[in-house]
Every structure is written in C-alpha cells, then in structure tokens.
Amino acid sequence: MTQYYLLVLIAIVAFLYASVGHGGASGYLALMFLFGISPTLMKPSALILNIFVSSISFYMYYRHGYFKWRILLPFILLSIPLSFIGARIHIDEHIYKIILGICLIIATLRLLGVFGKFNFDNLREVPFIPAMLIGGVLGFVSGMIGIGGGILLSPVLLLFRWANLKEAAAVSAAFIFVNSVAGIIGASTTGQVFSPDIISWVAAGVVGGTIGAYYGSRIFNYSVLRYILSVVLIFASYKLFNI
DSSP: HHHHHHHHHHHHHHHHHTTTTOHHHHHHHHHHHHTTHHHHHHHHHHHHHHHHHHHEEEEEEEETTTTHHHHHHHHHHHHHHHHHHHHOOOOOHHHHHHHHHHHHHHHHHHHTTOOOOOOOOOOOOOOHHHHHHHHHHHHHHEEEEEEHHHHHHEEEEEEEESSOOHHHHHHHHHHHHHHHHHHHHHHHTTOOOOOOOOOHHHHHHHHHHHHHHHIIIIIHHHHHHHHHHHHHHHHHHHHHHHO
16 A cells, blocks of 8 residues: 555656656655665666656657757756766765755745746846856766756756746756766666666656646646746755755
8 A cells, every 4th residue: 555655646746846847856765765765776766767757848848849959958068977977976965965955945935036036038048168067066966866957957047047937847857867867877887776666656757747747838837837846846955854
C-alpha cells in the first residue's frame, strides 16, 4: 500500500513541476527520503524521472512556440560537462541545502512581488559569458545533488528579466533534460544505480507530467504560473531545510 501512495505523490509532484517546465527532482528526492528509499538509489532515480518528465514538459512548451534557443545555448555549454563531473562527486550536502533553501525563498519572495513586480514587456538580452558561467555553476551543483537545475535556472531567468514565465519554463525544461542525461551518465560511471521500482515511478511521473505540462503550456496564464512556481519553490526550500 505504501508503494501506491508513493506513486500517487510522484504523479502529483510531476504535475506541479511539469506545469512550470521543471522535472521535479527536488520533489522526488524529498519523497524518496520520506518513504525510506536508500540514499544510494536516490540521485540516479531522481535523474531518470527528470529525463522523462522534463522531456514531456519541453515538448508541450516547444510546440506552442515558447522555447528560445538563444536563451538556452549559453547556459548549457558548461552545464553539461560540469553536471557530468558533479554527478561523480559524493559530498556532505547539509550546508549546501541550507544555503540553497535560503536562495529559493528569496527567489520566491521576488516572484511574488515582494521586491517589485516583473516587467515582461521589457526583457533583456542574455549576456553570453555571464550566462555560460552561471550555467556551469548550476550544472555542477545539479549534478552533485541529483537534480536537473531548472528550479535554479528559472529564478535566474526571471530575476534578470531574460525571459518571461513561459519562455523560462520551456528553457528550463530543456536545461533539465540535458543536465539530467549528463548527470545519469556521470553517476553510472561510479556504480550508482536506480531503484528497482523505477519503471512504475516513471509511469506515474509521465502521467502527472503530461497533464501538468498540458495545463501549463496551454491553459494556465502568467498569474497562475507565478503562484504555482512559488509553491514549487517554497516546497523545495522547505525540504532542503528538513532533509
């Protein structure tokens, strides 16, 4: 019965994250911890789920014209190799999770307008070198903790006005996919394996992710997406503080 509860929760997490262009790794990691999954299985399992859910989310946003290759390109040049390297590293994550949780809370407050509202009519061009360096850092960190990095990239794109919400969702989904692929390859070279239940987990993630990506790309407006993304960031930061 516990396994069925986990499948339902994976589907819900996939729905919420996919609706804003994310793969959901931070949510899956939290669920795995709560359900007593072995830590040795968590990183590769979360990355596998990320690959499937983010690809669905990307497809939904891409087919509706929200993906901008010029935004994604500089971020992935360093993120892909550094995600591979990061996935091979085993570190104590406690301090990092606290810092990341604080950053996500700040991003959430900014998203909700606490520090001023976003102006999507006055977007800026992405500066190539800074974006490449940011992408490298996000890729390395993402590889180390087993996420694709979209939950980190989205706030960056929005805070610097490099994309609107739906463009950020599409770009983040692609960013997550390539980093998750690099991360799972890197993790596999060190003998890390995913859960034997991964097929059923992926099935649940695909169902939830497909519905979420459909609603996010076609039905939800900017206001709805803003609050959904805020909930996602708050949830992730809470889990980072408590795992």
